[in-house]
Amino acid sequence: MTSAQELVDDREGENIFRVHRSAFTDPAIFDQEMAEIFGRTWLYLCHESQIAKHGDYVATQIGTQPVFVIRGSDDDIRCFYDVCSHRGSRLTGRTSGSAKTLTCRYHGWCFNAEGACTLVRGGDEAYRPEDLDRMDTNLRPIEKFGSYKGFLFGCLDADAPPLDEFLGGAMPFIDLMTDQAPDGMEILRGESRYMMEANWKLQTENSTDGYHVATVHRNFATTVGYRETLAPEGDSGMAKTEASRILSLEKINSGGYDVGNGHMINWADRGNPEAGPSWPQREALLQRYPAGKVKWMLERGRTVTVFPNLLLNDVASSCIRVWRPISAELTEIETWCIAPKNEAPEARRARIRKYEDFFFPASLAVPDDVRAMEGAQIGSEALEDGWNDLALGHKTLVDGADDAAKELGVTPLNSNPGREVETPFFAFWREWVARLTP
Amino acid sequence: MTYERSAAEDLLYREAWCLDNKCWEDWLALYTEDAVYWAPAMDGDEGWTDDPDKDVSLMYMDKAGLEARIFRIEGHDSYATDPLPHTAHLVTNVLVHGEQDGLTRVTATWMVRTYARVRGGSVRGGLYEYGLRETADGLRIATKKIFIHDDRIVGPIDVYNV
Numbered sequence: 001m002t003s004a005q006e007l008v009d010d011r012e013g014e015n016i017f018r019v020h021r022s023a024f025t026d027p028a029i030f031d032q033e034m035a036e037i038f039g040r041t042w043l044y045l046c047h048e049s050q051i052a053k054h055g056d057y058v059a060t061q062i063g064t065q066p067v068f069v070i071r072g073s074d075d076d077i078r079c080f081y082d083v084c085s086h087r088g089s090r091l092t093g094r095t096s097g098s099a100k101t102l103t104c105r106y107h108g109w110c111f112n113a114e115g116a117c118t119l120v121r122g123g124d125e126a127y128r129p130e131d132l133d134r135m136d137t138n139l140r141p142i143e144k145f146g147s148y149k150g151f152l153f154g155c156l157d158a159d160a161p162p163l164d165e166f167l168g169g170a171m172p173f174i175d176l177m178t179d180q181a182p183d184g185m186e187i188l189r190g191e192s193r194y195m196m197e198a199n200w201k202l203q204t205e206n207s208t209d210g211y212h213v214a215t216v217h218r219n220f221a222t223t224v225g226y227r228e229t230l231a232p233e234g235d236s237g238m239a240k241t242e243a244s245r246i247l248s249l250e251k252i253n254s255g256g257y258d259v260g261n262g263h264m265i266n267w268a269d270r271g272n273p274e275a276g277p278s279w280p281q282r283e284a285l286l287q288r289y290p291a292g293k294v295k296w297m298l299e300r301g302r303t304v305t306v307f308p309n310l311l312l313n314d315v316a317s318s319c320i321r322v323w324r325p326i327s328a329e330l331t332e333i334e335t336w337c338i339a340p341k342n343e344a345p346e347a348r349r350a351r352i353r354k355y356e357d358f359f360f361p362a363s364l365a366v367p368d369d370v371r372a373m374e375g376a377q378i379g380s381e382a383l384e385d386g387w388n389d390l391a392l393g394h395k396t397l398v399d400g401a402d403d404a405a406k407e408l409g410v411t412p413l414n415s416n417p418g419r420e421v422e423t424p425f426f427a428f429w430r431e432w433v434a435r436l437t438p
Numbered sequence: 439m440t441y442e443r444s445a446a447e448d449l450l451y452r453e454a455w456c457l458d459n460k461c462w463e464d465w466l467a468l469y470t471e472d473a474v475y476w477a478p479a480m481d482g483d484e485g486w487t488d489d490p491d492k493d494v495s496l497m498y499m500d501k502a503g504l505e506a507r508i509f510r511i512e513g514h515d516s517y518a519t520d521p522l523p524h525t526a527h528l529v530t531n532v533l534v535h536g537e538q539d540g541l542t543r544v545t546a547t548w549m550v551r552t553y554a555r556v557r558g559g560s561v562r563g564g565l566y567e568y569g570l571r572e573t574a575d576g577l578r579i580a581t582k583k584i585f586i587h588d589d590r591i592v593g594p595i596d597v598y599n600v
Contacts (some may be wrong), residue, residue: 094483
């Protein structure tokens with residue numbers, strides 16, 4: 001079998017970085033990924049605002065394992081395998097819900113929101129006390145569970161490093177989103193789950209790919225631009241989009257970073273930052289944070305791609321996207337709109353409309369991305385010796401921080417000016433190789 | 439005034455015909471200038487979002503938004519909509535519920551079979567709620583709310599295939 005190492009042709013001294021396309025198609029590689037990446041790394045589960053009250057839960061998956069996150073009577077949040085300790089039925093019957101007692105629908109065993117078994121139906125008659133001790137009827141917590149600024153992560157490897165250590169260089173960029181929200185952030189109502197007939201890593205690349213914006217999303221820009229000519233009065237103020245920037249021939253101050261552990265940043269100065277929903281908070285933010293950080297918050301659109309399958313997008317609107325591998329050729333994608341609590345109604349409305357414009361499977365952008373990635377999947381099946389060359393931007397890559405990173409006071413592993421670069425992908429692929437190499 | 443079911447059916451069937459035959463200008467003309475087109479998103483396993491200003495919708499558009507969707511299709515620059523799939527709308531169970539806020543309330547059930555060579559056939563379904571208004575040009579659509587029942591959506595959702 002081909003090893004992951006053989007699939008990534010990474011020759012730093014020779015300015016060569018290529019990925020063999022069978023990385024997107026080989027079922028044996030997929031099985032390794034599920035075991036070594038999705039079975040062992042920290043993965044995003046949900047946001048704490050989705051489980052605000054005792055008993056609120058969200059059911060999801062970590063790799064192939066069903067899990068659920070639930071708030072207990074003590075206000076602590078826990079994550080359990082979503083499996084009845086009796087005969088393995090999935091306990092939650094919904095993608096999200098509220099239950100201070102979870103009752104297994106199969107045989108009626110009950111569990112409280114702290115995971116303790118509270119009823120073995122008929123147990124007193126059928127079991128000796130030592131039987132129940134031996135069986136350990138309580139729910140099994142997942143191996144590691146943690147929160148960073150309200151974003152909840154889980155990990156099935158008991159020996160994994162702490163969450164903060166894993167997030168590492170991505171944390172200052174996550175803070176740029178959360179620090180806009182003095183009262184915390186919340187996930188808005190309105191879900192979207194869609195399927196992509198392509199490998200999950202194509203979505204990881206696409207999430208931080210500034211190079212496709214001017215081609216795949218040219219249509220988004222012209223369409224939204226056309227719409228603004230129809231309703232100029234309706235698309236003023238915060239409703240005004242920044243789409244025209246996609247077509248701009250002017251050089252936009254922008255860049256890409258490798259911030260370590262497989263995490264990637266892509267950013268670009270916003271064309272019209274005063275139309276942003278958080279712009280009215282600018283003065284208040286300047287009281288609290290250095291000017292360089294506030295500039296990053298409000299005047300720079302950012303995509304933060306956390307290894308292996310999470311995107312925090314803070315551009316014209318704000319989006320969380322998670323992509324879960326089903327097979328080498330099929331991926332489930334889920335997105336949520338996240339916003340500061342107690343946002344003014346006008347800002348909230350503008351944020352929502354811009355989210356719908358871009359981030360949903362019914363939007364003017366995501367369907368084109370999905371089609372592009374599905375096209376890449378078909379093409380990846382084609383050649384025995386097909387390689388994706390990712391050297392775009394190699395010429396301008398610099399070690400450490402560029403000027404923009406210095407404004408934020410962070411030091412990426414490397415920086416690259418310009419959004420049309422592929423060098424941030426090196427972060428992902430090097431981490432991918434490391435995790436798949438015994 | 440409240441219309442006979444046949445008048446509402448004629449309008450709903452005409453809309454389906456326009457979409458399936460890609461007669462976009464005729465389709466747009468079925469909507470009033472102040473039309474609201476709304477496909478709420480799912481909220482939990484059984485519900486849908488109900489406040490477009492506070493919740494996220496799959497689509498929430500005025501007439502300019504609908505015209506922009508047609509502009510997008512006709513520009514042939516959207517990877518997802520070029521080539522455009524074939525669609526067949528089945529609109530049925532049409533009921534007139536009387537008048538509310540100056541509009542005739544009509545509900546219907548829909549299924550759309552979409553076929554694209556690149557991904558084959560797919561079927562989606564759900565419910566419609568219409569608010570219809572008599573204008574100088576005849577009966578027109580002032581509001582359309584589309585409940586899309588499908589989760590884990592395969593392929594794009596757009597005005598032509600729901």
